[in-house]
Amino acid sequence: MxxxxxxxxxxxxxxxxxxxxxxxxxxxxxxxxxxxxxxxxxxxxxxxxxxxxxxxxxxxxxxxxxxxxxxxxxxxxxxxxxxxxxxxETGSLRIAAFPSVYATVLPPLLRRFRALHPGVELVALETDDREVEVWLAAGSIDLGVVLNPSPERRAAPIGQDAWVGVLPAGHRFGRRGALSLGQLAAEPFVLATGGCHVHARSLMEAAGLSLCDVRMEVRDWTSAVALVREGVGVSIVPQSTLPEKLKGLRVARLDPPLWRRFGLTAAPGRKPSPIAGRFLELARSGATQAG
Incomplete structure (x- = not known):
């Protein structure tokens, strides 16, 4: 052993x-x-x-x-x-987030922290956004990325992402630069969750709408886009998850626009460890420079 x-x-x-x-x-x-x-x-x-x-x-x-x-x-x-x-300075820092954050905004922050604090072991855990909240509450992790944090949480903003409509290239709405949720809700739909509880269905429900014809439901954003390209239906995905090559697709902004906002936070009611505090400071300074 x-x-x-x-x-x-x-x-x-x-x-x-x-x-x-x-x-x-x-x-x-x-x-x-x-x-x-x-x-x-x-x-x-x-x-x-x-x-x-x-x-x-x-x-x-x-x-x-x-x-x-x-x-x-x-x-x-x-x-x-x-x-x-x-x-x-040494120790470890356990951070949890959902897949699309690890694919976009979090890696640069992790690299900067490793460069500044090489003696600290970073443990990155990937799960869905609800499980991040559970782990934070249980004290199983030091920091977690949460979706659309409320102001009272005082989470460090690390990025945001616009929701966009994705359609097959030959769709009758394909030439429109903007679409409403109502227009998309009535179409054959490919639903992707991305490992989060906020997705097209919840956006529709918040607007008092419902998806009328869900043809496929998948977890991965990439899979949803591939199905749209094949003409299975339309979808709503975060803009950052779109492929570099949009051949066979049409992308439209939402009107009114909708955003996902990512915040890095410690467990509610608990003081972050010194290492976690330094990571939060780095995240906040990065957000300030970006702004």
Whole structure:
């Protein structure tokens, strides 16, 4: 049994899949699978069960996970105290966000922070926006990216994204520069959620409308755009998720315009750790410079 194996167990438990866990830790998927297989062989007990949509821990796996987290907590305490003795800054920062944020606005911020604080370990977790809120409330993460934060949350703004209508190139609305939600709601529709609770259906409902004819529902924005290109229907997606090549598509702004706004925040009612506070300061300074 070694620390690599224990770290792999923690990563898989949190990510729910070998692929996502391997990306978080920075190893290959096969390497992580081998590490966990070796751990199970050493213990002679099954820790994980593969399911259709991911990986789950067995009952003993849950018990082992608690010990693994405790072990890493003690190890982190040793490293932190040693660094303090030498006058160095170290520690870890756990940040959670939903997929489209990791694909757009968050990576540059992570790179800048790594350059300024190379001794801090950044743990980036990807989930849906509701789970980010759950993890924040439970104290499982230090910071989370939330969608359309209310002013009282005092979240650090890290970006925004316009919603746009996407249509097949030959659609009768294809030459219009702007479309209303009502016009799009009546069309055959491809619904994408992007791992968020705010999407075309919720936008329609907030406007007192409903989608009349949903032909396909997918999670990934890219899949929705591909289906639109094939003529399955129209869709509404964040502008940042559009492909570089728009051949076969028409894009129209919404009238009135609608936006997604991203905010970085700590758990409500909890004071951020010093490291989390520095990350928030960097995010706010970046927003100020951008403005």
């Amino acid at each position: 070694n620390l690599t194996q224990l770290r792999s167990l923690i990563a898989v438990a949190e990510a729910g899949s070998f692929t996502a866990a391997a990306e978080t830790v920075g190893v290959t998927q096969s390497g992580m699978s081998q590490a966990l297989a070796a751990l199970e062989e050493a213990l002679a007990v099954k820790l994980l069960v593969r399911r259709r949509h991911g990986v789950e821990l067995t009952a003993f796996g849950e018990q082992a996970l608690a010990h693994a987290r405790a072990a890493f907590g003690h190890l982190e305490a040793i490293r932190r105290e040693a660094a303090q003795t030498k006058g160095e």
